[in-house]
Amino acid sequence: MKKFAQYLLAASLGLGGTTAFADALTDAVKGEHRSADAKVRDEYRNPQQTLRFFGIQPDMTVVEIWPGGGWYADILAPMLKEKGNYVAAHFFIDEESHDYYRKSLDGFKDKMEKADHYSDVTLTAFHPGKAHDIAEPGSADAVLTFRNVHNWYMNGGKEDTDKAFESFFKALKPGGILGVVEHEMPESGNDAAMKDSGYMKRSVVMDAAKKAGFKLAESSDVNANPQDNADHPRGVWTLPPRLALDEKDREKYLTIGESNRMTLKFVKPKS
Incomplete structure (x- = not known):
C-alpha cells in the first residue's frame, strides 16, 4: 500500500513513470536475493546507471542475451515481474555444445525453479548460427547484451556477429532499444587481437549494428575505465x-580493476 500511495502521489505530480522506474530498479538492485559477491561487482557494472541509460522501464518486454549465471537477471527479473516481461535468451544446447554452456544453462534453470522472482521468466535460446528466435518477431521493447559480442566474434568472426545483431533487430518492435555493453579495444589496436583477447573495437560493433538496420541513439562512459589499456x-x-x-x-x-567497456544504445527505426 505504501508503494502504491507513493506511485499515486508521484503520478499526480506528473512523475509517476519516473518514480515507478526508480523504485523498481532500486529495489531490485538492493534486494536481499542478490548475493554479497554479486553486489561487490556493482562498482564496475553500474547496473542502475546502465539500465537508466538504456531507458528500461518496469512495464517493458526485455530480452537479455546469454544471461549466464544470472547476474543481470537477478535485477531485471524482479524489476519486470509485476508489469513487464523478462525473456532470458540463454545458451542453445546441442550435441556439439561445450560442457560450460550446459552447466551454465542447468544452473540458470535451477535458479528459475528456486527463486520466486523468476516464476514468470520466459526462457528461450540464442546462438548466432543455430538459434535466432529469441522472442516473437517485433515483440520486444528492448534487447540487452552484456559483454557477449566478443564471444560471437571469437567463434565466428564478423559473420556470426552480424547474424547476432540481425536476430536482435528481428525481435524488437519499431522504436525498440538495443543496449550493448562490451569490453573495448582502442581503435589503434591490432584487429587480430579481437580473436582471442575478449576486447572489441567500437567500430566493429557499430558496423554490425548498422548493417542490421540499427541507428545509434547515444553512447555513455558509465562503464568506462581509463586505467585499462586492453x-x-x-x-x-x-x-x-x-x-x-x-x-x-x-x-x-x-x-586497474575490471575492463574498460563501451556502453551503446541503438534504436530500431520506426519506419
Whole structure:
C-alpha cells in the first residue's frame, strides 16, 4: 500500500513513470536475493546507471542475451515481474555444445525453479548460427547484451556477429532499444587481437549494428575505465574478476580493476 500511495502521489505530480522506474530498479538492485559477491561487482557494472541509460522501464518486454549465471537477471527479473516481461535468451544446447554452456544453462534453470522472482521468466535460446528466435518477431521493447559480442566474434568472426545483431533487430518492435555493453579495444589496436583477447573495437560493433538496420541513439562512459589499456597477457581475463595470472602482478591488475567497456544504445527505426 505504501508503494502504491507513493506511485499515486508521484503520478499526480506528473512523475509517476519516473518514480515507478526508480523504485523498481532500486529495489531490485538492493534486494536481499542478490548475493554479497554479486553486489561487490556493482562498482564496475553500474547496473542502475546502465539500465537508466538504456531507458528500461518496469512495464517493458526485455530480452537479455546469454544471461549466464544470472547476474543481470537477478535485477531485471524482479524489476519486470509485476508489469513487464523478462525473456532470458540463454545458451542453445546441442550435441556439439561445450560442457560450460550446459552447466551454465542447468544452473540458470535451477535458479528459475528456486527463486520466486523468476516464476514468470520466459526462457528461450540464442546462438548466432543455430538459434535466432529469441522472442516473437517485433515483440520486444528492448534487447540487452552484456559483454557477449566478443564471444560471437571469437567463434565466428564478423559473420556470426552480424547474424547476432540481425536476430536482435528481428525481435524488437519499431522504436525498440538495443543496449550493448562490451569490453573495448582502442581503435589503434591490432584487429587480430579481437580473436582471442575478449576486447572489441567500437567500430566493429557499430558496423554490425548498422548493417542490421540499427541507428545509434547515444553512447555513455558509465562503464568506462581509463586505467585499462586492453593490452594484457591473457586478454580481458587477466583483470578481475578472473585474474587469470593468479598471483602474478595481482595487485597491479586489482588496481586497474575490471575492463574498460563501451556502453551503446541503438534504436530500431520506426519506419
